[in-house]
Amino acid sequence: MLEKEDIIYEKTILIGLITQQQDEAKSTEYLDELEFLAYTAGGEVLKRFVQKMEMPNPKTFIGSGKMAEVEEYVRENDIGTAIFDDELSPAQQKNIERILKCKIIDRTNLILDIFAQRAKTSYARTQVELAQYEYLLPRLAGMWTHLERQRGGIGMRGPGETEIETDRRIVRDRISLLKKKLAKIDRQMEVQRGNRGALVRVALVGYTNVGKSTLMNVISKSEVFAENKLFATLDTTVRKVVIGNLPFLLSDTVGFIRKLPTQLVESFKSTLDEVREADLLLHVVDISHPSFEDHIDSVNQILDEIGSSDKPVLMVFNKIDAFEPEIIESDDLVTEKTKAHYTLEEWKRTWMSRVNGDAIFISALNKENLEEFRKVVYEKVREIHITRFPYNNFLYPEFLE
Numbered sequence: 377m378l379e380k381e382d383i384i385y386e387k388t389i390l391i392g393l394i395t396q397q398q399d400e401a402k403s404t405e406y407l408d409e410l411e412f413l414a415y416t417a418g419g420e421v422l423k424r425f426v427q428k429m430e431m432p433n434p435k436t437f438i439g440s441g442k443m444a445e446v447e448e449y450v451r452e453n454d455i456g457t458a459i460f461d462d463e464l465s466p467a468q469q470k471n472i473e474r475i476l477k478c479k480i481i482d483r484t485n486l487i488l489d490i491f492a493q494r495a496k497t498s499y500a501r502t503q504v505e506l507a508q509y510e511y512l513l514p515r516l517a518g519m520w521t522h523l524e525r526q527r528g529g530i531g532m533r534g535p536g537e538t539e540i541e542t543d544r545r546i547v548r549d550r551i552s553l554l555k556k557k558l559a560k561i562d563r564q565m566e567v568q569r570g571n572r573g574a575l576v577r578v579a580l581v582g583y584t585n586v587g588k589s590t591l592m593n594v595i596s597k598s599e600v601f602a603e604n605k606l607f608a609t610l611d612t613t614v615r616k617v618v619i620g621n622l623p624f625l626l627s628d629t630v631g632f633i634r635k636l637p638t639q640l641v642e643s644f645k646s647t648l649d650e651v652r653e654a655d656l657l658l659h660v661v662d663i664s665h666p667s668f669e670d671h672i673d674s675v676n677q678i679l680d681e682i683g684s685s686d687k688p689v690l691m692v693f694n695k696i697d698a699f700e701p702e703i704i705e706s707d708d709l710v711t712e713k714t715k716a717h718y719t720l721e722e723w724k725r726t727w728m729s730r731v732n733g734d735a736i737f738i739s740a741l742n743k744e745n746l747e748e749f750r751k752v753v754y755e756k757v758r759e760i761h762i763t764r765f766p767y768n769n770f771l772y773p774e775f776l777e
Contacts, residue, residue: 393427414459435471456478575623586694589628
């Protein structure tokens with residue numbers, strides 16, 4: 377097995393912007409996340425380039441002066457890949473490749489690449505492939521590559537049809553084929569969900585890398601793959617769980633992320649049927665992350681997109697063992713205390729009042745406060761269960777130790 381130091385990482389740089397919509401702090405935060413994405417994909421970030429602009433340059437994303445600076449660094453340091461924090465247009469990508477003479481990818485392409493690495497099942501691989509082809513289609517004109525011919529050339533090319541038009545037709549045909557394949561698998565999965573009976577369904581949702589799979593393993597005593605990298609879990613895992621004496625189904629789903637590619641949201645909507653059909657959502661949050669409230673907003677936005685924003689939700693604030701508030705070190709008595717300085721107790725009071733008490737604070741890794749978590753989940757599931765099965769509610773009294 378390869379040790380971490382034996383892994384050969386690809387030398388990369390990151391390029392981002394500071395704009396009116398994205399200040400310096402937000403830009404830094406996005407680039408931090410982009411660096412983690414690059415590391416997850418197998419890249420080592422050697423340098424970041426950031427430029428302050430009102431809007432991206434329509435030709436090269438960044439200005440000519442900054443581009444010359446980037447070009448010099450790429451040439452002198454043998455950089456293999458330049459990663460841009462926002463989605464590039466086909467024209468921008470073509471122009472930048474011509475100048476930098478290295479591989480150019482954007483955040484969307486990077487996320488698609490990670491999904492392609494992480495997809496294990498045929499279903500996940502099909503969804504990722506569909507998203508990749510939909511991303512590729514408008515960019516064919518700018519690529520000096522030839523797709524593998526999936527159909528014979530003789531008699532298949534119309535009069536005067538160029539190679540790029542043939543490639544586009546092949547990609548469109550592939551997209552159509554993948555959509556049909558997904559539709560067939562969706563019907564099979566719908567039958568499987570129907571065969572599970574009327575057990576209460578609970579789904580773990582949340583931003584990527586917040587500890588959903590770790591929590592799943594602790595609750596269900598299963599071995600769902602968990603790793604400190606983004607998108608460790610792509611395939612939905614469903615387990616039967618019993619707390620006290622009450623059985624229910626628990627599913628672990630793909631993590632969300634800000635600036636999630638539209639193609640992935642569309643192709644993974646079917647995977648998120650487990651969320652749509654859940655009776656209760658456990659929204660897992662990494663409270664040790666300085667931008668956890670932004671993560672919550674991003675997850676809520678995607679839940680709204682898939683029609684699941686009105687479901688009962690229990691906020692599960694994870695990683696309390698790693699939470700560290702910022703310390704105010706100043707002799708200035710008027711220094712204002714911000715949310716970054718809140719203690720864990722202050723966050724508890726804030727969020728428990730914000731969501732009417734439906735919040736719990738735990739550490740899945742260190743198994744802190746899990747008994748309280750089990751009790752709260754038991755009561756939530758029990759409320760749904762006795763509504764669905766009023767004739768046997770005597771079987772499930774208040775929480776049993």
